[in-house]
Amino acid sequence: MSHRITRRQACCTIPVAAAFALHASRPAGAAGAQLADDIERSKKESRLEIYSNVGTLNWEIIVKAFNTQYPWIRVEALDIGPEEAFERYYAESASGHHSADVIVAASPTSWLRFIGKGELMPVAAAEAAQLPAWSKPYPGLYTFSTDPLILVYNKLLLPVSEQPHSLAQLAQLVASDPGRFRDRITTYDATAHPFALAAHWTYAHVRGWSLLDVLGPATRPEDASGSMIEKITTGEYSAGYFVSGTSTFVRTLQTARDKLIGWSLMRDGTLVFARGIGIPKRAVSTASARLFLEFALSHAGQIAIGQAGLTPYRPDVKSNEVPYLTYGSIAAEIGDKNVIPILYDRAMVTDQNAFLARWKKVYGM
Amino acid sequence: MPRLSVQNLSKRFGEVRALDGISFDVAEGELVTLLGPSGCGKSTTLFAIAGLDRPTSGRITLDERVFFDAERGIVVPPEARNCGLVFQSYALWPHMTVRENVTFPLKIRGARTRAAAVEVDRVLELVEMLPFADRHPHELSGGQQQRVALARTLVYRPGLLLLDEPLSNLDAKLRERTRGWLKELQSRLGLTTIFVTHDQTEALSLSDRIIVLDGGRIMQIGTPQEIYRDPATPFIADFIGGSNFLTGTVQALVDGQAHVSLADGQILSVAASPALAPGQRITVSIRPQSVHLVSAAAADTLASAGRNANLLRGRIVQREFLGPCYQYSVSIADRLVRFEAAEDLASNDATLAVQAESCTVFAFEVGK
Amino acid sequence: MSATLSASDRGSAPPARGAARLPARDRLIQFALAAIVVLLIATALVPVLYQSVLAAPIYDLTRHFTLGNYLRFAKSQELHAAIANSFILATVSTLVGTAIGVLFAVVVARTNMPGRRIASGAMLLPLYVSHLILSVGWFIMYGPAGYITELVRGALGFVPWNLYTIVGMSALAGISSAPLTFILCIGSLRLLDPSMEDAARSVGAPPLRILWSVTLPIIRPALVYSMMLNFIGGLEMLSIPLIFGRPARLQFFTSLLYSFAGTGTVPDYGLIGAAVVFFLLVITVFVIVQGMLLRKAARFTAIRGKASRPKPFDLGRWRVPVAAAVYIGLLFAFALPLAGLILRAFVEFLTPLMSPWQLLTWDNFTLIFSSPTYVRSIRNSIVIAAFGGAIATVLIALVTVVIHRSDFPWRRQLEFIALYPRAIPGIIAGLGVLWAVLWIPFLSPLLGTIWILIIAFTMLDLPVGYGALSPVLLQIDADLDRSARSVGADWWTTCRRVVLPIAKTGLFSAYVLLFLAFFKEYAAATFLYAHGSEIIGISMLEFWGIGEVGPAAALGVIQFAVTCVFILAAQKWLGVKLHA
Numbered sequence A: 001m002s003h004r005i006t007r008r009q010a011c012c013t014i015p016v017a018a019a020f021a022l023h024a025s026r027p028a029g030a031a032g033a034q035l036a037d038d039i040e041r042s043k044k045e046s047r048l049e050i051y052s053n054v055g056t057l058n059w060e061i062i063v064k065a066f067n068t069q070y071p072w073i074r075v076e077a078l079d080i081g082p083e084e085a086f087e088r089y090y091a092e093s094a095s096g097h098h099s100a101d102v103i104v105a106a107s108p109t110s111w112l113r114f115i116g117k118g119e120l121m122p123v124a125a126a127e128a129a130q131l132p133a134w135s136k137p138y139p140g141l142y143t144f145s146t147d148p149l150i151l152v153y154n155k156l157l158l159p160v161s162e163q164p165h166s167l168a169q170l171a172q173l174v175a176s177d178p179g180r181f182r183d184r185i186t187t188y189d190a191t192a193h194p195f196a197l198a199a200h201w202t203y204a205h206v207r208g209w210s211l212l213d214v215l216g217p218a219t220r221p222e223d224a225s226g227s228m229i230e231k232i233t234t235g236e237y238s239a240g241y242f243v244s245g246t247s248t249f250v251r252t253l254q255t256a257r258d259k260l261i262g263w264s265l266m267r268d269g270t271l272v273f274a275r276g277i278g279i280p281k282r283a284v285s286t287a288s289a290r291l292f293l294e295f296a297l298s299h300a301g302q303i304a305i306g307q308a309g310l311t312p313y314r315p316d317v318k319s320n321e322v323p324y325l326t327y328g329s330i331a332a333e334i335g336d337k338n339v340i341p342i343l344y345d346r347a348m349v350t351d352q353n354a355f356l357a358r359w360k361k362v363y364g365m
Numbered sequence B: 001m002p003r004l005s006v007q008n009l010s011k012r013f014g015e016v017r018a019l020d021g022i023s024f025d026v027a028e029g030e031l032v033t034l035l036g037p038s039g040c041g042k043s044t045t046l047f048a049i050a051g052l053d054r055p056t057s058g059r060i061t062l063d064e065r066v067f068f069d070a071e072r073g074i075v076v077p078p079e080a081r082n083c084g085l086v087f088q089s090y091a092l093w094p095h096m097t098v099r100e101n102v103t104f105p106l107k108i109r110g111a112r113t114r115a116a117a118v119e120v121d122r123v124l125e126l127v128e129m130l131p132f133a134d135r136h137p138h139e140l141s142g143g144q145q146q147r148v149a150l151a152r153t154l155v156y157r158p159g160l161l162l163l164d165e166p167l168s169n170l171d172a173k174l175r176e177r178t179r180g181w182l183k184e185l186q187s188r189l190g191l192t193t194i195f196v197t198h199d200q201t202e203a204l205s206l207s208d209r210i211i212v213l214d215g216g217r218i219m220q221i222g223t224p225q226e227i228y229r230d231p232a233t234p235f236i237a238d239f240i241g242g243s244n245f246l247t248g249t250v251q252a253l254v255d256g257q258a259h260v261s262l263a264d265g266q267i268l269s270v271a272a273s274p275a276l277a278p279g280q281r282i283t284v285s286i287r288p289q290s291v292h293l294v295s296a297a298a299a300d301t302l303a304s305a306g307r308n309a310n311l312l313r314g315r316i317v318q319r320e321f322l323g324p325c326y327q328y329s330v331s332i333a334d335r336l337v338r339f340e341a342a343e344d345l346a347s348n349d350a351t352l353a354v355q356a357e358s359c360t361v362f363a364f365e366v367g368k
Numbered sequence C: 001m002s003a004t005l006s007a008s009d010r011g012s013a014p015p016a017r018g019a020a021r022l023p024a025r026d027r028l029i030q031f032a033l034a035a036i037v038v039l040l041i042a043t044a045l046v047p048v049l050y051q052s053v054l055a056a057p058i059y060d061l062t063r064h065f066t067l068g069n070y071l072r073f074a075k076s077q078e079l080h081a082a083i084a085n086s087f088i089l090a091t092v093s094t095l096v097g098t099a100i101g102v103l104f105a106v107v108v109a110r111t112n113m114p115g116r117r118i119a120s121g122a123m124l125l126p127l128y129v130s131h132l133i134l135s136v137g138w139f140i141m142y143g144p145a146g147y148i149t150e151l152v153r154g155a156l157g158f159v160p161w162n163l164y165t166i167v168g169m170s171a172l173a174g175i176s177s178a179p180l181t182f183i184l185c186i187g188s189l190r191l192l193d194p195s196m197e198d199a200a201r202s203v204g205a206p207p208l209r210i211l212w213s214v215t216l217p218i219i220r221p222a223l224v225y226s227m228m229l230n231f232i233g234g235l236e237m238l239s240i241p242l243i244f245g246r247p248a249r250l251q252f253f254t255s256l257l258y259s260f261a262g263t264g265t266v267p268d269y270g271l272i273g274a275a276v277v278f279f280l281l282v283i284t285v286f287v288i289v290q291g292m293l294l295r296k297a298a299r300f301t302a303i304r305g306k307a308s309r310p311k312p313f314d315l316g317r318w319r320v321p322v323a324a325a326v327y328i329g330l331l332f333a334f335a336l337p338l339a340g341l342i343l344r345a346f347v348e349f350l351t352p353l354m355s356p357w358q359l360l361t362w363d364n365f366t367l368i369f370s371s372p373t374y375v376r377s378i379r380n381s382i383v384i385a386a387f388g389g390a391i392a393t394v395l396i397a398l399v400t401v402v403i404h405r406s407d408f409p410w411r412r413q414l415e416f417i418a419l420y421p422r423a424i425p426g427i428i429a430g431l432g433v434l435w436a437v438l439w440i441p442f443l444s445p446l447l448g449t450i451w452i453l454i455i456a457f458t459m460l461d462l463p464v465g466y467g468a469l470s471p472v473l474l475q476i477d478a479d480l481d482r483s484a485r486s487v488g489a490d491w492w493t494t495c496r497r498v499v500l501p502i503a504k505t506g507l508f509s510a511y512v513l514l515f516l517a518f519f520k521e522y523a524a525a526t527f528l529y530a531h532g533s534e535i536i537g538i539s540m541l542e543f544w545g546i547g548e549v550g551p552a553a554a555l556g557v558i559q560f561a562v563t564c565v566f567i568l569a570a571q572k573w574l575g576v577k578l579h580a
Helices: A008-022 A029-042 A054-068 A082-092 A107-118 A125-132 A167-176 A194-207 A210-218 A224-233 A245-252 A257-262 A284-299 A299-307 A329-334 A345-352 A352-362 B042-050 B097-108 B112-128 B142-155 B172-189 B201-207 B224-229 B233-239 B297-305 C002-011 C025-052 C068-075 C078-111 C116-128 C131-143 C148-157 C167-193 C195-202 C209-217 C218-234 C238-246 C251-261 C267-298 C316-345 C363-370 C372-405 C411-423 C428-438 C441-446 C449-474 C478-486 C492-500 C504-520 C536-546 C549-574
Strands: A048-052 A075-079 A100-107 A142-154 A237-245 A261-264 A270-278 A340-341 B004-013 B017-024 B031-035 B057-062 B065-069 B083-086 B160-164 B192-199 B211-215 B215-224 B243-254 B257-262 B265-272 B281-286 B289-293 B309-321 B324-331 B335-341 B349-355 B358-362
Touching: A029 A048, A029 A125, A029 A284, A048 A082, A048 A284, A048 B142, A054 A075, A054 A245, A054 A284, A054 A299, A082 A100, A082 A107, A082 A194, A100 A107, A100 A284, A107 A194, A107 A270, A107 A345, A125 A284, A142 A224, A142 A245, A142 A284, A142 A299, A142 A329, A167 A237, A194 A210, A194 A237, A194 A270, A194 A345, A194 A352, A210 A352, A224 A237, A224 A261, A224 C536, A237 A245, A237 B142, A245 A257, A245 A261, A245 C428, A257 A261, A270 A329, A284 A299, A329 A340, A340 B358, B004 B042, B017 B042, B017 B289, B031 B042, B031 B172, B031 B201, B042 B083, B042 B160, B042 B192, B083 B142, B083 B243, B083 C195, B097 B112, B097 B142, B112 B142, B142 B172, B172 B201, B192 B201, B201 B224, B201 C478, B211 B224, B211 C068, B211 C116, B215 B224, B215 B233, B233 B281, B233 B358, B243 B265, B265 B309, B265 B358, B289 B335, B297 B349, B324 B349, C025 C267, C025 C372, C025 C411, C025 C428, C025 C449, C068 C267, C078 C116, C078 C167, C078 C209, C078 C218, C078 C238, C078 C251, C078 C267, C078 C316, C116 C167, C116 C316, C131 C148, C131 C167, C131 C238, C131 C536, C131 C549, C148 C316, C167 C218, C167 C238, C167 C428, C167 C536, C195 C209, C209 C218, C218 C251, C218 C267, C218 C411, C218 C428, C238 C536, C251 C267, C251 C428, C267 C411, C267 C428, C316 C549, C363 C372, C363 C549, C372 C411, C372 C449, C372 C492, C372 C504, C372 C536, C372 C549, C411 C449, C428 C441, C428 C449, C441 C449, C478 C492, C492 C504, C504 C549, C536 C549
Parallel strands: A048 A075, A048 A100, A270 A340, B031 B192, B031 B211, B083 B160, B160 B192
Antiparallel strands: A100 A270, A142 A237, A142 A261, A142 A270, B004 B017, B004 B057, B057 B065, B211 B215, B243 B257, B243 B281, B257 B265, B281 B358, B289 B349, B309 B324, B309 B349, B324 B335
């Protein structure tokens, strides 16, 4: 992975090391005692299992940073999709297996169900004091990163004048030449998994259906951002919307691909996912889990998360400390009112069937 | 005008000659047998005529049609020759019933269903297999399968009927009955037929003419009687009808007879011929049926009587009881003479009588 | 044991039955083996059956009986559509694959087309390569932005095929099943008595007519059998539905199950159980029908006459066109997709919009080899294939010996059971085994280990091993066994000392085939793998799922390379040749 780190990232590692030096000193008080206790107990634990819908490629950077602070903890981070992460946990913990110790997933409905079943451990994280209230919706549920869903387009198929920077622009482009764009635009399939559902539901709820109605007939939905990006690169699609920024950023480091694809935030409204992180009640390596949670919410952890291609949101992380975006930089670029957060809304669950019925009609499925 | 004409057929694999200059004709309605031991080239010749085997040189014509001409590069494919070939294994198609097997050649020739059915029934009746028309081959006995195979060739009235050892898979009794039936059918229908076999009894009883083959070459062509009475070589003499062989040297020519002295000094008289001269080494062939056992007393009486009877003394080496008679092997002049006699001889010595006219003379051949 | 034997043999009487040794040992061993086979298969099937009548997931202790799952299955449009699509795919692909396979078999076995051996080898290679690799290769070459697709679009202005339709997918599935038909028919064609065809020629039938009326009907048992295997193969196919079905908005039963393993809404275990039971029932009906069709095959054993060499049919002036058609077909069907896969592994991405030479890179391979996860998946695949294949070979050898060389009273039934896994799609077997492990407490330590994969694969590939060993054992003269028994060896000793050693070449063949079968499995692992027990196919699908086609192709290349090396090694050191 080393070749993927740009100069910008290299500059960042020095401040990160300094940051580690700062935070390596133990905080005082009750939090400090808890930390010491966790460190001692974690040394006796076998390994830390993380179930997530974050890519393995992304995890390698984060885990490496974590291990710099806690080298004795063996981390197994799995990318198994938003729903499966929870399902596996339910099945395995019921039969007494060492299942997830930490879950990191962008899937509001799954978290709601998880909490409803009483499976979330109400951990009080010390770092949480530094974080905004909206990122801590329930006791024990925090935010790992705030990942934007963006526009991605093929630079050879769409000349500069046609490259979209807002959803309205893309809709206008499609409407101007339906024949050219039929089945050449892509997005998430809302019926495929909760992540996709949450994205479309939130957008329709907040901004309405007008743009989606125009784009729907031309769009061929996909399951995963990676597929969307790959097919935009090969030219199977001309552009995609609601594409995961996380997946896009790491790929643009491939210099050749940079010639072919470009990306943009949606100036008229960008969806931003709060990727949840929590510790399940039946976790086995609880001390290691708590250490990881604290790390993920800390300044150093948020920077590692940023280096891995996700978007940190901790207010004291500056945009020049990470190679891509931060929550703050997104807000600065498109304006606060154009940031559309995807939150934990119960209506997403209750409204699901009706919403999907309409969505399928719009998208011709 | 012969029907089938085979001229100078040869087939070579490298140094091996499977066929070496085979030439013969078959007349209309004739049954000609290709006879010989295994590997002699008889089946190869048959398949060459059928078109399933390609010779390296020669010419085959049927009436005016040229089936094969190596020089002019003419090769007519088998499906266009309209020959009827009955395989040794019968080759009935296992997935078709008897009726379907026999109908198939007519379907290929575009016959209409009703007309074809009439023909098929007629032919099945001919071979006495109509009651079995809806059976599958694996439900039939060997003899029944063979008749169906024959029907399958007769149904389209071929110009030439070719039979590849059709009786060899049948048991002895069935073979005899089928032999007679086959001959009767063939002469009634007047089909020009070539029959391949290694069994001399079949050849002798069925054929109008026999062609004896050995080592890819024709040894002799003739009627069964000619072949039996006047074999051209000791091999044929032995192969057809069986033979005993004695060797000796011509001593003298007296009164139209040649006196031959055998290895042990005994004298054998045979009919003289211009080819014989004193001092010549010859092989004498004597059919077992021409050898008679005589008692000591009768031997003396005969000795003074007729000049045509040869008396030879020998030692009995083996005797086997066959039921109706005994089979003896008698050692004479370092050779074994085999024959059958009704008497059960007590002693170890025997005296044999042979007529001079029953002896056939060949030039001396090593091994005979 | 042997001391006892010789002591009692010193007298003139042979050892009395039951005297001086364990009379039950033979039966015990036979029962144990039969029990293992039954257990293996039950492990996959029983949980599925049980779950189909439970109202909650099988591991949930609040479960209770219900028939409601079946009622809901009867009303589920989504499941009906998926199952219907699977059957359409299977049917069309069987027809396509059988036609292609038979034509190839006839051309290779019965004509004098030049280069038959090469064509035969090339046709067999896809049997030893996983479908996933082929499907990715087809996508790269013939997909909507595929290389060949773009070339044709440039030349003709349009593209005459669309792989994102059920017709396109069925054609691909048919092409991938043609090699199986090929290998089954070729064996049959080579044994065909040539006088059957000679007789047809002599009564005047032209060559094509002979093919249609005589040759094909006689090899009908092989045809029917291969059609059934291809049909089941079409039903269980996972790679083509996953790679092409999604954009085609076509859901198939296997891809539906797969989505249930990954993402999707709250899974309904009971409903899925009912659907799977239904699916398996339909397949079982097909298997039984096929068995009945073949029972009347007695009439196809023809008595051979003179031993004659089968004469190849002379194509004459059609030699070159037929050869061209064959080679071009193989090129487009298999060679180009594999080449595309290899190319894709060495470039950052592949697009007709840019020349690949600018994009060459080792990145995909370094990604794989620098990540312990993926290195482990390669290692796991090899270990499972080598080690698991060996275990499976031993088990199958013993089971085959029980079926063919013993007087075990339930031999025929054991054979049916040992062959039944043909009818179980891989992903369903994986699901069943997962549910077994979740349900039965003492099995749970196996979850997430490679042992559970070895168990599942062994069960699935029993028929492969049996198919390799059975003919070898049948050829060994039974008198060899009998003579061993007559000098005092019991059944078990006879098997160990006489039968199995003689069948050594068969054992090697079985091992090679089992290694290859285990190595290319992936569908059965879908539900059974965990972090640490991934295999190459699963990692490939993961990469594909997130759109990382480069690393997926790289893994495919690695898998293909290992397969080729193994086949060559097997030929050299075990003397096992894989050809028709």
